[in-house]
Amino acid sequence: MTKAAFALAAVLVATALAGCTSTPDPGPVAEKLAQALSSGATSDVPWTDDAPAPADRDQVWTQVFEPLGETKPTVQVAKAVRTESTTAVTLAWAWDLGVPATTWSYTTSATLTLVGGEWQARWSPNLLAPSLVAGERLVVERTQAERGRVLGAGDQVLVEPRAVARVGIDKTLVDEDQQDAAARALAEALDIDPQAYADRVKAGGPKQFVEAIPVRLDDPGYDLVALGALDGVNVVPDTLPLAPYADFARPVLGRAGDATAELVNASGGAVVAGDITGMTGLQRQYDEPLRGTPGWEVRAVSADGTVRRQLFSSDPVPGQDLRTTIDLDLQKVAEALLEDVEPAAAIVAVRPSTGDIVAVASGPGGGGLSTATVGQYAPGSTFKIVSGLALLRAGYTPDQTVSCPDTVDVDGKQFRNVPNYPASATGSVSFTTAFASSCNTVFVGGADQVSDKDLAVAARSLGLDPGSGAGFGAFLGSVPDSADTTGHAAAMIGQGKVLASPLGMATVVASVQAGRAVEPRIVVDVPKAPSTTPTATSPPFEPLTEAEVAALRTLMHAVVTGGTAASALASVMSDDLLAKTGTAEVDTSTANRVWMVAAQGDLAVAVFVEAGASGTETAGPIMAAFLRDAD
Numbered sequence: 001m002t003k004a005a006f007a008l009a010a011v012l013v014a015t016a017l018a019g020c021t022s023t024p025d026p027g028p029v030a031e032k033l034a035q036a037l038s039s040g041a042t043s044d045v046p047w048t049d050d051a052p053a054p055a056d057r058d059q060v061w062t063q064v065f066e067p068l069g070e071t072k073p074t075v076q077v078a079k080a081v082r083t084e085s086t087t088a089v090t091l092a093w094a095w096d097l098g099v100p101a102t103t104w105s106y107t108t109s110a111t112l113t114l115v116g117g118e119w120q121a122r123w124s125p126n127l128l129a130p131s132l133v134a135g136e137r138l139v140v141e142r143t144q145a146e147r148g149r150v151l152g153a154g155d156q157v158l159v160e161p162r163a164v165a166r167v168g169i170d171k172t173l174v175d176e177d178q179q180d181a182a183a184r185a186l187a188e189a190l191d192i193d194p195q196a197y198a199d200r201v202k203a204g205g206p207k208q209f210v211e212a213i214p215v216r217l218d219d220p221g222y223d224l225v226a227l228g229a230l231d232g233v234n235v236v237p238d239t240l241p242l243a244p245y246a247d248f249a250r251p252v253l254g255r256a257g258d259a260t261a262e263l264v265n266a267s268g269g270a271v272v273a274g275d276i277t278g279m280t281g282l283q284r285q286y287d288e289p290l291r292g293t294p295g296w297e298v299r300a301v302s303a304d305g306t307v308r309r310q311l312f313s314s315d316p317v318p319g320q321d322l323r324t325t326i327d328l329d330l331q332k333v334a335e336a337l338l339e340d341v342e343p344a345a346a347i348v349a350v351r352p353s354t355g356d357i358v359a360v361a362s363g364p365g366g367g368g369l370s371t372a373t374v375g376q377y378a379p380g381s382t383f384k385i386v387s388g389l390a391l392l393r394a395g396y397t398p399d400q401t402v403s404c405p406d407t408v409d410v411d412g413k414q415f416r417n418v419p420n421y422p423a424s425a426t427g428s429v430s431f432t433t434a435f436a437s438s439c440n441t442v443f444v445g446g447a448d449q450v451s452d453k454d455l456a457v458a459a460r461s462l463g464l465d466p467g468s469g470a471g472f473g474a475f476l477g478s479v480p481d482s483a484d485t486t487g488h489a490a491a492m493i494g495q496g497k498v499l500a501s502p503l504g505m506a507t508v509v510a511s512v513q514a515g516r517a518v519e520p521r522i523v524v525d526v527p528k529a530p531s532t533t534p535t536a537t538s539p540p541f542e543p544l545t546e547a548e549v550a551a552l553r554t555l556m557h558a559v560v561t562g563g564t565a566a567s568a569l570a571s572v573m574s575d576d577l578l579a580k581t582g583t584a585e586v587d588t589s590t591a592n593r594v595w596m597v598a599a600q601g602d603l604a605v606a607v608f609v610e611a612g613a614s615g616t617e618t619a620g621p622i623m624a625a626f627l628r629d630a631d
Contacts, residue, residue, distance in 0.1 A: 026087040026112050029119040030077045033110055034091055037127065038075040040065070048113060051123035064128050067140040071096060078107060087112040087119065091127070097296045097314075098142060099269040104298060104312045106130055129311060135303045138311070144275050145292030147241050148319030150253060150283065153327040153358055159253060159283070161239040165224050168211035169201050174232030176206075182232035186212055189227060214240055214257070241276065241283070249331055251362050251370035252472070252522065253324075254281020256290075282322065282472060282523065292319030323524040325356035333629045334361035337622050341365060343591075344610040346372035346502040347626060352514035353602050357470070357503070357522045365610065373474040376499045377608065380584030380615070381438045382595045383494025385508055386479075388435055388555055389548060390450040390458040391443075398432045398554045402446075404439040410489040415444045418583060418614070435555040436563025438581060443492040452482055455491060456539040463507040463517045464500065470520045476504035481539065495584055502608040505582075509597040510604030512556060512578060515549040517541070518604075556580055556599075565596065568620025572627040574600060579623075581615030594618045600627055 029046060036042040040061040043054045051057065065073075078092040089110040097104055108127050112119045125132040150159035167190065174182045183201040187194040190212055197212055204210040215222045228235040241256040243249065259267075259277040270288070271277050278287035295316030300308045327349075334347040338361055345363035350356065362371040369375070388396075396402075404426050407416045417426075417440050425437035434442040450458075456479040459465075464477040477500035483491060490496030500508075503520060510518040556578035559565045565579040582595030591611035596619035598605050605626060612618030 024117065024119065026080065026082060026089075026114075026119045027077075029112055029121065030080050030087065030089045030110075033089065033112075033121050034075045034077050037061075037091065037093075038073055040072075046118060046120045048115065048120045048122050051121075057123060060125065061128065064125070064132065064137050067138055068095065068097075085114040093129075097140070097298075098294055099267070100293055102293065102296050102314050104296070106311070129300065131309070132300060136300050136308060137303075139299045139301050139305075139307075141297045141299075142272065143295040143297070143316050145294055145316035146318040147256065147276060148290040148292065148321045149241075150243075150290075150322045150324060152324055152331075153356065155323065156328040158248070158324065158326060158328060159241050159243050159256075162242040163217045164214040164238050164240045164242070165217060166209075166211050166214050166236040166238050167222075167224070167227055168209055168234060168236075169232045170209045170234035171201070171204060171232070172207050173234060179232065182230070183210075186227070186230055186233055189230065190222075209234055209236065211258075214238070216242065216246065219246070244328070244332075247335065247364075249326055249335075249360060250281070251366070251368060252281055252360050252373060253326075254283040254285075255279050256283045256287075282324070285472060286322050286523070289320040290322055293317040325351075325354075325358055325522050325524060326360065327358040330359040330630055331361060333626060334359040337361075337625055338363035341609060341622075343612070344369070344371045344375065346375065346608045347605065347622065348372045348502045348506040349603055349605045349626070349630070350503075350506045350510040350518065350520055351602050352510040352518055352599065352604050355507075355510070355519045355521050357506075357520050358603075359605075360503070360522065370474075371502065371608070371610075373470070373472075373501055373503045375501050375608070376475055376478075377501070377593050377610070378496075378498060378584035378586075379477070379494040379500040379505055380582030380593060380595055381440070381494055382505050382508070382580045382582035382597050382606075382615070383491075383498055383500065384435060384438065384443055384582075385512065385552065385556065385580055385597075386459045386462055386464065387443055387446075387450070387455060387492045387494075389462060389544075389552060390454045391431075391446050392548055392551050393454065393458065394446070394449040396431055396446070396449075398430065398435075398551050400431045401428050402431050402434050402442045403427070404429050404434050404437075404442050405445075406441070408441040408444050410444060410447070411485045413486045413489075415440055415489060415493070417441060432555055432558045436558035436561075438564050440493050444489045447485075447489045447492045450492075452480060452488055452491070453539065455479055455488075456481055457542050459508075460539050461511075461517055461542050461544055463511040463519065464504050465517075468519065470503065471523050474503055474520075475501050476507060476520075477501065479539075494582060502606040505595065505597050505608075506604050506606035509556075509578065509580070509599045509606065511544070512549065512552045513599035513602075513604050515546070516544055553578060560598075564616050565598070565620060565623075568596070568616050569598065569624050569627070572600065572624055572631075576600060581620070583614045596620055596623045598623055598627065603627075603630060605630075 036045045042057045074094045079090040081088045091108050095104040111122045152158045183198040184194040187197040201210045259271045259275045278284035298312040341363045344366040347361045349359035360372045459479045466478045480497040487496045491498045559579045564581040577600045579598040584593040594612035594615045596607045596615045607619040607623045
């Protein structure tokens, strides 16, 4: 009942009572009755002699409302109509069922009788619920709402209910003394921990089905017929919210499954045992809108469980679809290209026009980690896009003559070009040639022209914002705001303490293509602060100018016309193709971190492999294949 309705009811009560001149006033007893029925403790109410003992009344209250758990109702006096020796009281009840609350409202009637100058309440089970009679109790049933889907670009369906088989031990199918052996045999067939599963089976009830794992019906890794033939095994058909295949964007999308005890306890009542809930990734982050609102039914049943009547029902409200920017086909292409890459690897593709992340693939070498979005690696020479912008702001131009020696010394530390660096690009060359050939010594030699702050500002101008999580907890990059002389020189070539993720470097090249700092996003219609808003960890923002964008595009196009990416990207050459390679040395015993970033049309891509020969040799073929298939 609304506050306004209760206010009106209070007026009605006051009016009815004021109309009687005899005493005492029944109002206080009516209020005591409402309070007692709210708590289930009825001893403070004066009752007529035929009422059950206090303990019996409270026990009836507890038994009737036991299915509602620890929830307590709100009970208020809605109306009281007095005659000479009786008062008819209408009690307004309101229960909050579940989280978010669904309100079950109803009214019951009570009679107060004037006995020996004192108002006393008459006991009846129907004080508790409409038409309730002795021996009846309530049954409350909760129905989980249909979970929302996860959609991709163009509202392609990424995650929806798909057929599975729940495989486990049905303890009614095997003798108790054989259950441990049956559980271990099934666990070994499924390649899960035999001891842990046997312990779960043992802890289950005597007739319980104890699930081992759910299996997709189309998963070629499991023979459901053979599994079902094992002693004690049952295969139960069901559905679960699943992507097109098990590994599809899993580090980012996450998964949904049966709620664990930890998730139930942490939910504050929103999730109960048996619910399907988000476990990891975006499905966990956006679980609340995805799961919807459960439905409820309250029934009165007799002592033997026979349903007498329905007292309340509400339909479940389906969850909202989660709209993402992932392109189903491009994601499949990216994951297929990484399928046989042994080290940790990633491909990230971003639409420069919108910032939409259309592919976010992490290879199997990452062990389930989202290498694409949270990997923190030295970006190597791909970072020369950032340091190149800083040098342009310091006065460099694409056709300016610079010196590219074989080595350069900074405070006793020697920096050199990569092995097999072309001799034709050494000595006095244009800045464009130095960028295209990736001359380390030109950038190290220019370190005294820009400060640490200049480098950090340039990074943020290109979308490499340490304060941005892209709306889903991603890491883009970090540039040290203070470093010693050698550390600053190393930062100019993407080493030292400079770190970036593949998503971060895809954002950098997207920003060059877009002509502005791109804000990557993977979830649609979720507001976030613009990148021009400083955060505690963000350097000042300085937008790109048209001249800077034109110069960066000139430098990056030269990489594919005659620089380090020319051979690797020859098959996808176009007038608008931009690229930069990167090879970050880690130490003498570990292979290089290798990169290639590129932009073509409305697509900006970063390819990363944790251990490889060079950006050109290792990342280049992957980039070329992705751009071909994405066309």
